[in-house]
Amino acid sequence: MSWISALAELQERGEPCVLVTIIEERGSTPRNAGSKMVVTAERIYETIGGGHLEYKAMEMAREMLEKRTQDTRLERFSLGASLGQCCGGATVLLFEPMGQPQAQIAVFGAGHVGRALVPLLASLPCKVRWIDSRENEFPEQLPAGVEKVVNEDVVDEVENMPAGSYFIVMTHNHQLDLELTAEILKRNDFAYYGLIGSRTKRVKFEHRLHERGFAPEVVQRMRCPMGLPEVKGKLPMEIAISIAGEVVATYNANFGQDVKKGESTVAKLLPGSRRERG
Incomplete structure (x- = not known):
């Protein structure tokens, strides 16, 4: 399911989620700026490239869901040894909470x-x-x-x-x-x-x-x-x-x-x- 279809379906069901977007890329990265992933408490839709970057993004998004935060969040990641990825570039992710529990x-x-x-x-x-x-x-x-x-x-x-x-x-x-x-x-x-x-x-x-x-x-x-x-x-x-x-x-x-x-x-x-x- 595409990220936009997932958002529409989750909104219809009243299920909260976090939209994760790559807003900046520097050097070699697994996905380009504009790539998106939707994270719920149980599932993800689409991908921002997989690997440890995606795992960390899912972890942060679910922490936001658990805390019920409605504030957006920006995080910069270096895709080197710290994340165990060989791309060597860097990326900035935007985390946007979508919807409230209904x-x-x-x-x-x-x-x-x-x-x-x-x-x-x-x-x-x-x-x-x-x-x-x-x-x-x-x-x-x-x-x-x-x-x-x-x-x-x-x-x-x-x-x-x-x-x-x-x-x-x-x-x-x-x-x-x-x-x-x-x-x-x-x-x-x-x-x-x-x-x-x-x-x-x-x-x-x-x-x-x-x-x-x-x-x-x-x-x-x-x-x-x-x-x-x-x-x-x-x-x-x-x-x-x-x-x-x-x-x-x-x-x-x-x-x-x-x-x-x-x-x-x-x-x-x-x-x-x-x-x-x-």
């Missing part, structure tokens, strides 16, 4: 809290799919980066999200909340699952999910009540700010890491939430 979020429910929450999420490095069966509940204007999904059977939309997604359930129907919860927990490959509701709702859901055969450690990954306990209040915007804060804490912790089944980053970050809704 959380893939599915918000089920276009009620009052959903209408307060979605614009907040849209202002973050997130891609939001806003899902409801009721067309008339959505506002006329959607924030940029938000995809509206109207589906009579919203449960079908769970499988359309990629692994490592964030799921937020706040529908108008408790039975629908339960069916969505079951489908999400069945996947068990999410980065975050939050369900609006009180401790009483959680206890009822835990009982019903155990009856359906869900293991306790899987059910434990559900955040209900959800949101940062430090953010008080019952107004839709107050609840939305609390939930958005918890999402931010989760994707900051998960950046550069694979989401492992059975692990709950939020549970580690926030061992107890006192927020009660519904």
Whole structure:
């Protein structure tokens, strides 16, 4: 894949990368100025000539990805004994971070809290799919980066999200909340699952999910009540700010890491939430 095609695909997926460009060459070098390479946490696209130079460039690019730096970087390399290359020339590389990590979020429910929450999420490095069966509940204007999904059977939309997604359930129907919860927990490959509701709702859901055969450690990954306990209040915007804060804490912790089944980053970050809704 060419470097420009790779950049387009990575941007579409919301995957961060570093574009490495040879901007200066002196003497004998393996590639000419203008040659480019795209580096992600797992792959590279194109080449700047191979050898130890390319290895060092990949190492530096991945260090930038790990540190989440957005600053460009210039590095000069002598292609002699220090790099184990026989070219003998010198080259200057430009490292340009491209994109930010983007959380893939599915918000089920276009009620009052959903209408307060979605614009907040849209202002973050997130891609939001806003899902409801009721067309008339959505506002006329959607924030940029938000995809509206109207589906009579919203449960079908769970499988359309990629692994490592964030799921937020706040529908108008408790039975629908339960069916969505079951489908999400069945996947068990999410980065975050939050369900609006009180401790009483959680206890009822835990009982019903155990009856359906869900293991306790899987059910434990559900955040209900959800949101940062430090953010008080019952107004839709107050609840939305609390939930958005918890999402931010989760994707900051998960950046550069694979989401492992059975692990709950939020549970580690926030061992107890006192927020009660519904």
